Amino acid sequence: MIGVENLRIRFGDVEAVRGISFAVAKGESFGIVGESGSGKSTVLRAIAGLNRNWEGRILFDGEPMAPQRPRSFFRRVQMVFQDPYGSLHPRQTVDRQLAEPLMIHGIDGIDTRIVRALDEAGLAARLRFRYPHQLSGGQRQRVAIARALIADPEVLLLDEPTSALDVSIQAEILNLLADLQRARRLTYLLVSHNLAVVTHLCPLIGVMQAGEMVERLTVEALRAGHITHPHTAQLRRLALELEEV
Amino acid sequence: MQLEIEDLHIGFPGPRGFAPAVRGVSFAMGAEKLGIVGESGSGKSLTARAILRLTPPNAVLRAKRLRFDDIDVLSASPRALGAIRGRRAGLILQDPKFALNPVMTAGEQVAEPLRLHKGLSRRAARAAAVEMLAQVRINDPAAVAHRYPHELSGGMGQRVMIAMMLAGDPELLIADEATSALDATVQAEILRLIEDLVSRRGMGLILISHDLPLVSHFCDRVLVMYAGRVVEAVPAAELRKSRHPYTQGLLLCPPSLMRPRARLPVLARQPDWAEVA
Ligand SMILES: Nc1ncnc2c1ncn2[C@@H]1O[C@H](COP(=O)(O)OP(=O)(O)OP(=O)(O)O)[C@@H](O)[C@H]1O
Ligand SMILES: Nc1ncnc2c1ncn2[C@@H]1O[C@H](COP(=O)(O)OP(=O)(O)OP(=O)(O)O)[C@@H](O)[C@H]1O
Ligand SMILES: [Mg+2]
Ligand SMILES: [Mg+2]
Numbered sequence: 001m002i003g004v005e006n007l008r009i010r011f012g013d014v015e016a017v018r019g020i021s022f023a024v025a026k027g028e029s030f031g032i033v034g035e036s037g038s039g040k041s042t043v044l045r046a047i048a049g050l051n052r053n054w055e056g057r058i059l060f061d062g063e064p065m066a067p068q069r070p071r072s073f074f075r076r077v078q079m080v081f082q083d084p085y086g087s088l089h090p091r092q093t094v095d096r097q098l099a100e101p102l103m104i105h106g107i108d109g110i111d112t113r114i115v116r117a118l119d120e121a122g123l124a125a126r127l128r129f130r131y132p133h134q135l136s137g138g139q140r141q142r143v144a145i146a147r148a149l150i151a152d153p154e155v156l157l158l159d160e161p162t163s164a165l166d167v168s169i170q171a172e173i174l175n176l177l178a179d180l181q182r183a184r185r186l187t188y189l190l191v192s193h194n195l196a197v198v199t200h201l202c203p204l205i206g207v208m209q210a211g212e213m214v215e216r217l218t219v220e221a222l223r224a225g226h227i228t229h230p231h232t233a234q235l236r237r238l239a240l241e242l243e244e245v
Numbered sequence: 246m247q248l249e250i251e252d253l254h255i256g257f258p259g260p261r262g263f264a265p266a267v268r269g270v271s272f273a274m275g276a277e278k279l280g281i282v283g284e285s286g287s288g289k290s291l292t293a294r295a296i297l298r299l300t301p302p303n304a305v306l307r308a309k310r311l312r313f314d315d316i317d318v319l320s321a322s323p324r325a326l327g328a329i330r331g332r333r334a335g336l337i338l339q340d341p342k343f344a345l346n347p348v349m350t351a352g353e354q355v356a357e358p359l360r361l362h363k364g365l366s367r368r369a370a371r372a373a374a375v376e377m378l379a380q381v382r383i384n385d386p387a388a389v390a391h392r393y394p395h396e397l398s399g400g401m402g403q404r405v406m407i408a409m410m411l412a413g414d415p416e417l418l419i420a421d422e423a424t425s426a427l428d429a430t431v432q433a434e435i436l437r438l439i440e441d442l443v444s445r446r447g448m449g450l451i452l453i454s455h456d457l458p459l460v461s462h463f464c465d466r467v468l469v470m471y472a473g474r475v476v477e478a479v480p481a482a483e484l485r486k487s488r489h490p491y492t493q494g495l496l497l498c499p500p501s502l503m504r505p506r507a508r509l510p511v512l513a514r515q516p517d518w519a520e521v522a
Binding site: 011014033034035036037040041042082083084085086126133134135136137138139142159160163164165166167168169170171172174175178193195196197199200210219222223234235236238239240241242243 | 257261282283284285286289290301339340342343383384388396398399400401402404421422425426427428429430431433455456457458459462494495498499500501502503505507508509510511512
């Protein structure tokens with residue numbers, strides 16, 4: 001469904017992504033973990049069509065994508081940003097931001113869909129007419145998730161989607177994502193620094209460091225410690241330490 | 246440094262009446278590491294902001310007592326507040342990129358408190374800022390110092406914010422989800438740095454985090470918030486033995502790397518959870 005071949009991205013002299021490749025089949029989930037600054041968000045933004053300066057190939061549904069995407073692409077592929085404040089419009093209410101993708105794509109039943117999207121994201125109905133600055137951090141993040149889901153996308157690009165959520169709400173969102181994937185064969189590309197979160201949703205994981213994907217492995221291999229790269233081993237060791245409260 | 250909060254209430258007037266957000270929070274702390282965990286929307290960030298009186302302008306704030314050492318925060322003059330904010334107390338906000346100044350480079354932002362509060366020359370401050378960026382484990386700090394906030398990754402933004410607050414040598418550091426985008430390796434390094442400041446310089450720390458293992462490993466004491474109240478206060482090491490049903494429920498929710506489950510347990514929230522255990 002989504003493929004990346006030898007993707008390279010630079011900003012001036014910063015080589016943020018140095019030739020990485022991976023593929024995610026329809027209805028599957030692929031997780032990306034790795035060092036801060038290693039290029040994870042940059043990869044997602046390029047796939048989402050938000051950054052047009054890249055080299056290599058980005059495939060969607062088997063077809064190579066041009067840097068400029070057709071409008072239909074933005075209905076089929078949605079992204080949840082790492083920084084929800086940055087992705088929400090500061091002067092629009094939650095209601096307006098949820099209605100917008102529906103209007104753009106000419107989808108009916110706006111009111112019903114908004115009510116359902118808020119409920120699925122665990123947001124109280126009273127938050128519907130608030131502005132982003134009137135919400136807590138976790139509430140903002142859930143609005144961003146609700147907005148990504150509201151127009152029935154096929155692919156979700158999720159950048160640290162639960163990092164601002166307390167673990168009870170995180171559990172609800174992860175269950176929701178799993179249910180939606182089963183029901184609608186959604187494809188997920190998930191970035192998170194939390195190995196437990198990534199392995200919960202994704203059977204395949206890529207580990208990034210300094211713009212390269214230094215290792216790709218299955219969850220089973222990761223659990224069993226069948227690891228080739230020291231960065232993966234280090235991430236695993238620390239995740240294990242933290243699991244023993 | 247001694248912080249005392251007694252019966253803090255914060256609420257918002259709205260079209261459908263007054264909406265309370267913080268409902269009677271009390272705690273006191275000194276040079277220790279205090280963790281705050283709790284439900285999203287339970288009032289953690291608002292409580293943290295109230296300490297520096299940085300709550301939104303339309304918020305209604307009252308308390309029996311809100312003291313930072315001998316300063317009464319609620320009646321303090323703008324000047325007295327200025328002496329606390331960013332100087333005696335540093336607040337690392339939950340949305341770092343939003344909190345950073347978009348038209349100043351990372352290096353300039355970290356250098357500013359060094360010039361203003363420590364009286365370093367422009368040049369010395371710039372060098373010290375690069376050193377601070379290295380201490381928060383930013384790779385290639387000299388290059389990153391020249392980047393603007395929109396050119397930083399999420400985790401870099403968080404660390405620039407941390408470096409900026411630590412540069413002011415605060416007596417109290419309030420970190421609101423300050424390491425939530427950082428992987429465990431970097432998180433561990435930054436906490437070590439903070440630990441060092443707590444034990445060597447007697448700094449106090451309020452660590453707001455949804456990461457229960459992190460808080461229980463790192464802090465001395467933990468407050469659990471639910472629906473605007475502190476429903477439980479426990480020694481961090483005994484978080485596992487907590488009594489409140491909300492806290493107990495929380496401990497079951499996180500996914501685990503080694504013990505996978507098809508479905509995660511969720512909480513059936515009860516109205517009486519808003520009561521103190
Ligand atoms: N617009 C930009 N201009 C210059 N450099 C940039 C820009 N955007 C990103 N970078 C740089 O590219 C690198 C990769 O950034 P990216 O945001 O992809 O990292 P990340 O893996 O998502 O990290 P994190 O886990 O901290 O979010 C970083 O060094 C960052 O400073
Ligand atoms: N400006 C505002 N106007 C109205 N309500 C607000 C405003 N700011 C915050 N609130 C509400 O106050 C409550 C507490 O918010 P706060 O940001 O303190 O939560 P939090 O515990 O930090 O949550 P999170 O873990 O999601 O960051 C929330 O329900 C939020 O919607
Ligand atoms: Mg990122
Ligand atoms: Mg908050």
